[in-house]
Structures are given as C-alpha cells and as structure tokens.
Amino acid sequence: MYPAERPRLRQARALWALLPIAVTAGLYWFGRAHSPDYTSGLFGQYGDDANRLKAQLGSALEGLALVQVALALWMYRRLPGAGAAPRPVRTVHRAVGLAAFLLSLPIAYHCITAYGVELSDSRVAVHSVTGCVLYGAFAAKVIVVRHRRLPGWALPVAGAFLVCAITLTWYSAALWFLDGHHAPGL
Numbered sequence: 001m002y003p004a005e006r007p008r009l010r011q012a013r014a015l016w017a018l019l020p021i022a023v024t025a026g027l028y029w030f031g032r033a034h035s036p037d038y039t040s041g042l043f044g045q046y047g048d049d050a051n052r053l054k055a056q057l058g059s060a061l062e063g064l065a066l067v068q069v070a071l072a073l074w075m076y077r078r079l080p081g082a083g084a085a086p087r088p089v090r091t092v093h094r095a096v097g098l099a100a101f102l103l104s105l106p107i108a109y110h111c112i113t114a115y116g117v118e119l120s121d122s123r124v125a126v127h128s129v130t131g132c133v134l135y136g137a138f139a140a141k142v143i144v145v146r147h148r149r150l151p152g153w154a155l156p157v158a159g160a161f162l163v164c165a166i167t168l169t170w171y172s173a174a175l176w177f178l179d180g181h182h183a184p185g186l
Contacts, residue, residue: 016143024136031117031128040114042106050114051177054107058174061107064100065166068093072159100166101138108135111173123186127172134165 042050071093073079108131117128141158144150176183 016147019143020136020140023139024132027112027132027135028117028129031112031132034112034116036116036118037114040110042110050110054110055174055177057103057107058170059178061100061103062166062170062174064096064103065163067096068100068159069163071096072156076156104134104166123172123176123183126186127169130165130168130172134162134169137162137165 039046040050042053045053070079071085071089074082074085075089075093077084111128111131115128117132119125119128137158141155141162144154144158171183172186176186
C-alpha cells in the first residue's frame with residue numbers, strides 16, 4: 001500500500017462504519033416523522049389478528065436467530081462436542097440468515113407504517129428503538145462479513161449484537177403479545 005492510499009483507506013473505513021448508524025437513524029427519523037396508520041394490515045390481517053401474526057412471525061425469526069448462533073458456533077468450533085463443521089454448514093448459515101432477513105421485512109414494514117416509532121411507554125420505546133437498531137446491526141454484520149481486513153473479533157461482535165437486537169425486539173413485542181400483554185421487566 002502506498003502512503004497516499006492510507007488516508008483514503010481510513011476515510012473509506014469511516015464511511016463504512018457510519019452506514020449502520022445512518023440506517024438506524026434513518027429508520028428512527030422515518031418512524032418519528034411518519035403518521036401512523038393504525039388500520040394498516042399485514043397479509044390480510046388487521047388489528048389484533050395482525051399483531052398475533054407478527055408475534056408468530058417474530059417468534060419464527062427468533063428461532064432462526066438461535067439457529068444462526070448454533071451454526072456460527074459450529075463453524076468456528078465453539079460448539080461443545082460437535083467437532084468441525086462440514087462445508088455445507090456455511091451455505092446453510094447464509095441461507096438461514098437470508099431467510100431471517102426476509103422474514104423480518106413484513107414485520108418491520110407493518111410496525112413502522114402502522115405505529116411508527118413511539119416512545120409512549122418503556123416497552124414500546126424499547127421495541128421501537130431496538131427495531132431501528134436491528135437493521136443498523138444487520139448492515140454492520142454485512143459490512144464486517146464483506147470486509148475481511150477487519151479484526152477477527154468484529155464478526156462475532158456484530159453477529160451477537162444482531163441476535164441481541166432480534167431477541168430484544170421479540171421479547172418486547174412478540175413474547176409480550178403471546179403472554180397476554182405481559183413480559184417480565186417491561
């Protein structure tokens with residue numbers, strides 16, 4: 001690498017680091033500026049039926065996130081007793097990740113168009129903000145996967161952050177709904 005390229009490389013890294021923040025901030029801004037449409041439906045379901053469907057889809061998303069964790073642990077030989085992961089595990093990990101991302105889109109679309117980003121109480125605020133952070137975390141994970149020059153700890157940190165965001169959004173809405181509008185601590 002030539003000395004003149006170093007500042008350019010640092011600038012590029014800074015721009016990549018800002019992308020997840022921009023995704024999160026953009027979703028937050030849209031959710032706050034957008035007028036909620038409480039009559040909005042999801043796959044032909046409205047009101048509590050739409051919320052039940054979102055809770056079920058969100059639970060499936062949480063399940064896929066946990067599968068992702070298990071596959072990642074297996075790939076990096078951190079799954080006790082599993083040994084080395086066969087080559088197809090990487091492909092399965094990517095396919096499950098894509099499925100999880102695609103599954104999240106109708107849930108997020110309904111949340112942000114029907115409700116926006118609401119800060120009315122702690123549970124709703126946690127869910128709204130974490131929902132925005134989830135897509136910033138996804139952008140961060142994709143960036144880390146694509147840029148192999150980052151430190152080795154960056155990928156597990158980005159993956160863990162994404163799974164935590166998925167789990168917190170699930171806990172603050174899907175579990176809350178399925179448990180009769182109750183979730184411990186919220």
